[in-house]
Amino acid sequence: EDQVTQSPEALRLQEGESSSLNCSYTVSGLRGLFWYRQDPGKGPEFLFTLYSAGEEKEKERLKATLTKKESFLHITAPKPEDSATYLCAVPTGGFKTIFGAGTRLFVKA
Amino acid sequence: KAGVTQTPRYLIKTRGQQVTLSCSPISGHRSVSWYQQTPGQGLQFLFEYFSETQRNKGNFPGRFSGRQFSNSRSEMNVSTLELGDSALYLCASSLAPTGGGETQYFGPGTRLLVL
Numbered sequence: 001e002d003q004v005t006q007s008p009e010a011l012r013l014q015e016g017e018s019s020s021l022n023c024s025y026t027v028s029g030l031r032g033l034f035w036y037r038q039d040p041g042k043g044p045e046f047l048f049t050l051y052s053a054g055e056e057k058e059k060e061r062l063k064a065t066l067t068k069k070e071s072f073l074h075i076t077a078p079k080p081e082d083s084a085t086y087l088c089a090v091p092t093g094g095f096k097t098i099f100g101a102g103t104r105l106f107v108k109a
Numbered sequence: 110k111a112g113v114t115q116t117p118r119y120l121i122k123t124r125g126q127q128v129t130l131s132c133s134p135i136s137g138h139r140s141v142s143w144y145q146q147t148p149g150q151g152l153q154f155l156f157e158y159f160s161e162t163q164r165n166k167g168n169f170p171g172r173f174s175g176r177q178f179s180n181s182r183s184e185m186n187v188s189t190l191e192l193g194d195s196a197l198y199l200c201a202s203s204l205a206p207t208g209g210g211e212t213q214y215f216g217p218g219t220r221l222l223v224l
Contacts, residue, residue, distance in 0.1 A: 032210035043113075043199050043215035044152075051210065087152065095165035095208045097142070099152040 002027045002092045006100035013107050016077045021103045023088035024070040033071050035064050036087040038102070044087055047073075078107045111136065113202050113216035121222045127188040130219045134181050134202030138214075141183040142207060143175060146197040146218070155198075158183055159206045187221075195223045 003026045013019055025033065032051050036044035048057045050066040057064050061082065063074040073086055085102040092098060114133045122128050134141050143155040154167035158177035175185040181202075187194055197220050201213035 031208070032212075034212065036215075041197070041218075041220070043201075043217045046212060046214055049210075049212050089152075089213075091208050091210050093208045095157045095159070095206050096154055096167070097207045097213065098154065099144075101151040 002090070002098055004088060004090050004098050004100040006086075006088060006103050008103060009101070010104045011106070013075075013078055013105070015079055015107055015109050018074070018076045018078070020075070021073040021086055021105070022070060023073070023100055025088075025090045026069075027090050027092055029093060030068075031091045031093055033066055034089040034097075035071070035073055036089065038085045038087055047086075075105070078105070080107045080109050083107045113200060113214055115198075115200050115216040115219050117219060118217065119220045119222075121224065122190050123224050124190055124192060126190050127186060128190060128221060129184055129186045130198055130200075130221075132183045132185075132200030132202075132216060134183070134200075135214055138202035138204055139181050140203045140206050140211065141177055141181065142201045142203075142213060143183070143185050144199045144201065145169075146199055147195075152199070155185065157207060164206060165208075190223045192223050195221060197221075 035047040038044040048064040053068045087102045089099045140159040142157040156166040177183045197218045199218045201215045203211040203213045205211045
């Protein structure tokens with residue numbers, strides 16, 4: 001069964017304290033993995049798409065990496081404005097994309 | 110380029126009523142997907158439309174339906190509303206069907222409260 005699991009559910013960091021979020025997936029034939037950021041009450045905002053194992057993408061303090069079974073979102077020296085829920089998603093190939101439950105990130109000044 | 114727009118942004122309805130939500134995709138995008146988001150269940154796939162045809166449907170009752178018009182705009186309808194239908198309804202658009210790895214871009218959502 002196609003599945004996407006994110007960990008941890010919540011992560012509390014001090015400003016400047018780097019860490020990583022995990023997204024593990026089970027899908028037959030990876031067609032891409034997406035990362036989104038969602039602020040409370042708003043729609044998810046697209047961050048990255050990764051298509052093959054070994055691929056990496058960066059944007060400001062965020063860096064996404066992909067292996068054959070999981071993806072990591074590394075946050076370097078986070079700031080309070082990085083506080084949000086981070087979602088990962090995987091297309092299943094049948095006109096459907098499944099989302100993980102998300103990791104809620106809190107960054108304290 | 111304008112993003113995905115959804116109307117209305119907020120709705121309050123009572124049990125038993127029906128509701129129609131609207132989504133206008135990014136210009137040139139032909140695929141529209143709908144999701145329900147609740148605190149307990151996260152983002153749940155409702156359905157995806159491409160070229161005016163429903164391509165896939167999630168595990169929701171028949172009270173949830175949708176359609177897509179020739180200009181790619183989409184509507185979803187929920188009939189006989191229940192308290193559990195209270196949620197944030199999100200629309201996302203993409204150039205092509207998402208199952209092949211196309212990036213989806215989300216609208217701001219419609220917050221539905223059923224009393």
